[in-house]
Amino acid sequence: MIVSLIVIVVIGIWLMSMYNGLITLRNNVANALRQIDVQLKRRHDLIPNLVSAVKGEMKFEQETLEKVVQARAAAMSVKPGNMKDLAAKEGELTAALGRLMMLKESYPSLKANEEVNKLMEELTHTENQIGFSRQFYNDICTKFNTKQQVFPTNIFASMLGFKPEELWELPADSPERENVKVDLSF
Amino acid sequence: MNIYEQQEENKKNTVILLVIFVCFFLFLGLGFDFFILGWNVNQTQLKSTYDPVTATYSAKVVEQHFVPFGTIIALIVGCIASFSGYRNGKRLVLASTGAYPANPDDPQEKIFINIVEEIAIAAGLPKPVAYIVPDPDPNAFATGVDQDDSVIAVTRGLLDVMNREELAGVVAHEMSHIRNYDVRLMTTLTALVGAVNLISGLVTGGGSRRGYYRNRRRGNIPAVGLAGMPGGLGSRFGGAGSASGRGGAAGMPPYVMAILFVIWIIMIILAPMLSTILTMSVSRQREYLADATAAELTRNPKGLISALEKIYSATGPTTSIGKGIAHLCIIDPRGSYMEERSGAASDLMATHPPMQKRILALKAMAYQHPGA
Numbered sequence: 210m211i212v213s214l215i216v217i218v219v220i221g222i223w224l225m226s227m228y229n230g231l232i233t234l235r236n237n238v239a240n241a242l243r244q245i246d247v248q249l250k251r252r253h254d255l256i257p258n259l260v261s262a263v264k265g266e267m268k269f270e271q272e273t274l275e276k277v278v279q280a281r282a283a284a285m286s287v288k289p290g291n292m293k294d295l296a297a298k299e300g301e302l303t304a305a306l307g308r309l310m311m312l313k314e315s316y317p318s319l320k321a322n323e324e325v326n327k328l329m330e331e332l333t334h335t336e337n338q339i340g341f342s343r344q345f346y347n348d349i350c351t352k353f354n355t356k357q358q359v360f361p362t363n364i365f366a367s368m369l370g371f372k373p374e375e376l377w378e379l380p381a382d383s384p385e386r387e388n389v390k391v392d393l394s395f
Numbered sequence: 396m397n398i399y400e401q402q403e404e405n406k407k408n409t410v411i412l413l414v415i416f417v418c419f420f421l422f423l424g425l426g427f428d429f430f431i432l433g434w435n436v437n438q439t440q441l442k443s444t445y446d447p448v449t450a451t452y453s454a455k456v457v458e459q460h461f462v463p464f465g466t467i468i469a470l471i472v473g474c475i476a477s478f479s480g481y482r483n484g485k486r487l488v489l490a491s492t493g494a495y496p497a498n499p500d501d502p503q504e505k506i507f508i509n510i511v512e513e514i515a516i517a518a519g520l521p522k523p524v525a526y527i528v529p530d531p532d533p534n535a536f537a538t539g540v541d542q543d544d545s546v547i548a549v550t551r552g553l554l555d556v557m558n559r560e561e562l563a564g565v566v567a568h569e570m571s572h573i574r575n576y577d578v579r580l581m582t583t584l585t586a587l588v589g590a591v592n593l594i595s596g597l598v599t600g601g602g603s604r605r606g607y608y609r610n611r612r613r614g615n616i617p618a619v620g621l622a623g624m625p626g627g628l629g630s631r632f633g634g635a636g637s638a639s640g641r642g643g644a645a646g647m648p649p650y651v652m653a654i655l656f657v658i659w660i661i662m663i664i665l666a667p668m669l670s671t672i673l674t675m676s677v678s679r680q681r682e683y684l685a686d687a688t689a690a691e692l693t694r695n696p697k698g699l700i701s702a703l704e705k706i707y708s709a710t711g712p713t714t715s716i717g718k719g720i721a722h723l724c725i726i727d728p729r730g731s732y733m734e735e736r737s738g739a740a741s742d743l744m745a746t747h748p749p750m751q752k753r754i755l756a757l758k759a760m761a762y763q764h765p766g767a
Contacts, residue, residue: 337509337563
């Protein structure tokens with residue numbers, strides 16, 4: 210009698226701590242995802258300034274600039290919650306911006322421009338923050354998913370309504386996956 | 396040891412450190428009462444044997460009633476000092492190096508501020524405040540007792556020689572010290588052990604922003620203080636104690652008194668040194684963990700490897716950073732390479748493991764992730 214009571218109490222305590230742990234992790238995952246959004250928004254706000262700063266000098270790169278503007282518009286039009294689509298569109302924007310940053314190197318007048326340099330540092334900073342917040346999200350997401358899938362938590366997790374979260378992945382055909390072509394002949 | 400154990404251990408050790416500090420003051424005060432003011436344990440018994448009926452005797456009893464001023468004062472001072480050391484440690488450390496908040500209008504310092512923000516996101520921590528130490532030798536340290544109230548400081552010389560990746564490695568190393576609560580323990584230790592010296596340095600006007608050259612001269616004052624403070628107190632008490640000691644403690648053979656007194660003095664001199672040595676040796680293990688965590692945060696061990704190599708090859712000492720906060724830095728600011736030597740002395744006194752070993756450990760990590 211007493212033994213079975215103790216067993217029930219112990220199991221009850223274990224269930225409670227497991228449930229609370231999972232709730233905490235789920236909230237952390239949601240928070241980490243919002244962090245990515247904050248950084249993406251930052252990037253969207255930055256692009257118009259950047260484009261207008263380099264537009265005059267980079268007359269011959271209209272196509273590249275056009276691509277950046279289009280990718281930005283596409284990324285901003287993604288419906289909230291659609292993570293796969295968002296990851297794909299933002300990936301395209303990252304690729305377009307990377308191309309722009311590479312081209313900038315061949316314009317000495319741009320490299321000497323203090324305003325452009327400031328914006329470029331701001332862009333590098335934002336790109337890194339996007340990368341790190343993505344990394345942090347994936348880390349914490351993996352932690353949450355692993356916790357749900359290990360024994361014996363896996364028996365109860367789905368019963369309590371926990372679902373594994375999607376990692377922030379680049380789609381297989383994302384331009385961000387393409388190898389950077391480096392031309393060393395000059 | 397994983398990061399959670401490390402965090403718990405650091406929090407626990409900080410509390411132990413504060414308790415030991417107060418106990419040390421208590422010990423100091425008790426000894427002062429016992430040897431110098433002549434507080435005799437037997438006096439309370441003496442009072443009870445007297446017959447209170449006789450008026451003349453009872454007057455004497457009142458006279459004999461002893462108030463342990465030394466103990467009370469020492470206890471109050473100890474509590475206040477440990478509390479203020481815990482609360483103001485960060486400010487003391489920053490003031491002693493002459494550090495100032497990074498200026499976002501300076502392109503290089505702006506990059507540093509940005510990198511601190513980036514690594515804070517990677518570590519999932521609140522953003523620490525970025526500080527600059529005006530010193531040409533590359534070095535860096537972190538300080539603060541809470542994760543949401545911490546500081547990462549680098550020297551101006553570090554900003555001059557590092558590229559973005561290397562700087563990110565250094566900042567990530569300091570960020571892991573913050574995440575592990577290493578900085579809480581280290582900052583408290585610094586404030587408690589060095590409080591007297593740092594304060595005296597401030598009083599003489601060293602800690603201002605302009606105080607670069609004054610700091611240069613002051614560079615090793617905290618070191619003198621470590622041994623000097625208790626030694627000075629001990630000898631002062633010793634002088635007075637031998638004069639009045641015989642008269643004070645009646646009812647005890649003189650040789651017992653002498654032995655007790657010597658033990659008291661030795662304890663006072665050795666206690667802070669022992670605790671410092673202990674912390675030094677413990678702090679070396681932290682460096683490996685911080686290096687590893689830095690590599691994990693940036694996913695780029697190569698950045699930190701190249702940064703450490705650059706810092707290592709700059710052989711000059713970091714003159715703005717005193718010996719008192721050596722254990723907070725990414726490399727020993729004394730430039731003496733105590734950590735490069737082997738043997739008992741360096742095992743006891745070095746604050747950092749040999750740089751070659753640290754670089755090797757990171758290279759092994761980089762090799763496991765060739766894609767990084």
